[in-house]
Amino acid sequence: MKVAAVIVAAGRGQRVGGETPKQYLTLGDKTVLYHTVKKFLNHPQIDRIVVAIHPDDVMLYNKAIGILKLMPPVYGGETRQQSVLCGLEALVSEAPDIVLIHDAARPLLSEELISRTIETAKTKGSALPALPVADTLKRVENDLVSGTVDRTNLWRAQTPQAFNFTEILEGHRTARGMNLTDDVAVAEFVGLPVAITDGEERNFKITSKEDLEKAELMIGTGQFRIRTGQGFDVHAFEEGDAVILGGVKIPHSRKLKGHSDADVALHALTDALLGAIAAGDIGDHFPPSDDKWKGAPSDTFLKEAVRLVEKKGGEISSLDLTIICEAPKIGPHREAMRRTIAEICGLDADLVSVKATTTEKLGFTGRGEGIAAQAIATVMVSGK
Numbered sequence: 001m002k003v004a005a006v007i008v009a010a011g012r013g014q015r016v017g018g019e020t021p022k023q024y025l026t027l028g029d030k031t032v033l034y035h036t037v038k039k040f041l042n043h044p045q046i047d048r049i050v051v052a053i054h055p056d057d058v059m060l061y062n063k064a065i066g067i068l069k070l071m072p073p074v075y076g077g078e079t080r081q082q083s084v085l086c087g088l089e090a091l092v093s094e095a096p097d098i099v100l101i102h103d104a105a106r107p108l109l110s111e112e113l114i115s116r117t118i119e120t121a122k123t124k125g126s127a128l129p130a131l132p133v134a135d136t137l138k139r140v141e142n143d144l145v146s147g148t149v150d151r152t153n154l155w156r157a158q159t160p161q162a163f164n165f166t167e168i169l170e171g172h173r174t175a176r177g178m179n180l181t182d183d184v185a186v187a188e189f190v191g192l193p194v195a196i197t198d199g200e201e202r203n204f205k206i207t208s209k210e211d212l213e214k215a216e217l218m219i220g221t222g223q224f225r226i227r228t229g230q231g232f233d234v235h236a237f238e239e240g241d242a243v244i245l246g247g248v249k250i251p252h253s254r255k256l257k258g259h260s261d262a263d264v265a266l267h268a269l270t271d272a273l274l275g276a277i278a279a280g281d282i283g284d285h286f287p288p289s290d291d292k293w294k295g296a297p298s299d300t301f302l303k304e305a306v307r308l309v310e311k312k313g314g315e316i317s318s319l320d321l322t323i324i325c326e327a328p329k330i331g332p333h334r335e336a337m338r339r340t341i342a343e344i345c346g347l348d349a350d351l352v353s354v355k356a357t358t359t360e361k362l363g364f365t366g367r368g369e370g371i372a373a374q375a376i377a378t379v380m381v382s383g384k
């Protein structure tokens with residue numbers, strides 16, 4: 001089943017105010033939009049993501065998204081409803097079965113909420129995450145209370161709202177020109193039933209300056225923790241004409257011996273990431289006894305470690321690698337390694353450091369018997 005997401009980010013954020021629309025304001029060390037998009041990008045069931053942006057925001061968007069791999073953005077419209085339709089139309093050629101429609105302004109949703117919404121849409125056709133209204137509701141006229149509203153059956157609607165793609169696309173085309181504030185209202189308009197699933201308090205919409213401060217507080221205290229992990233690996237030399245280090249093939253008078261491609265640098269990085277989330281080591285995930293990994297390119301291992309970090313709600317803050325050998329010379333290949341590692345991990349290259357040292361001809365690396373590598377990974381993990 002193919003699942004896609006439309007993230008609407010074309011609003012002006014007038015209620016927050018200021019020059020920069022709220023989705024491009026900083027939260028932690030990234031923008032609000034980056035946090036939102038990353039949640040969907042990390043989700044294993046989401047195949048395609050399209051973001052609807054304002055035509056004036058192209059530069060802000062490119063800067064916010066950086067190297068994250070998404071479909072090209074589409075221009076939204078004057079209302080949220082129009083922006084959603086622009087996003088849906090861009091997905092027609094992808095023909096997803098289910099589409100999730102989400103506000104860029106809700107960056108703190110959990111992976112579980114996305115999964116729950118998809119599951120509800122799969123079993124019941126459509127899904128609305130929502131929370132029951134807890135406060136007493138008052139009707140106010142001219143600053144005076146004119147009545148108390150019965151809150152029985154009243155729920156606060158959140159996003160992502162999930163639908164059968166063809167049905168909601170048709171719904172939006174039919175409702176074009178109205179100004180409905182969410183996609184469930186579109187579904188109601190064309191008579192599509194929508195099932196409720198549990199929303200979450202942390203998934204509030206950043207609507208005011210106070211909401212932004214609250215989100216900042218949640219990112220900065222308690223909700224996110226810095227974790228570090230370290231990795232160390234050694235491979236011996238054998239007959240050969242090149243080594244693979246940091247994903248880069250380097251001509252050499254020997255090669256490294258190993259069950260996989262023996263990329264000692266990527267192995268150390270993989271273990272560092274696994275260490276940061278206490279998820280065992282490379283041997284647990286890719287046992288050398290399993291023939292499946294014979295000759296395997298080590299980017300497979302590193303990518304899996306990145307996936308596990310992201311599954312845990314983590315984000316890599318930095319990677320620091322040290323390669324220990326007399327030869328080959330690492331310096332000429334250092335930048336290529338940084339770029340390759342960054343690409344494998346979906347990071348900016350300036351978050352990746354590659355260093356090298358010799359052991360002054362001492363020990364096994366000094367005698368040229370093999371190469372050692374050690375790495376430290378720093379990861380920001382949300383929740384406990």
Ligand SMILES: Nc1ccn([C@@H]2O[C@H](COP(=O)(O)OP(=O)(O)OP(=O)(O)O)[C@@H](O)[C@H]2O)c(=O)n1
Nearest residue numbers: 008009010011012013014015078079083104105
């Ligand atoms: N023409 C619009 C209006 C809104 N949105 C998006 O819809 C989401 C929810 O809307 P809201 O919180 O109302 O955002 P803004 O319209 O930006 O806020 P304001 O009403 O304060 O200007 C936001 O992610 C916003 O970027 C959109 O894509 N296109």
Ligand SMILES: C[C@](O)(CO)[C@H](O)COP(=O)(O)O
Nearest residue numbers: 080103157158159181182205
């Ligand atoms: C879609 C939404 O976030 C659901 O709560 C909400 O309807 C958007 O509302 P707004 O009026 O555009 O702020």
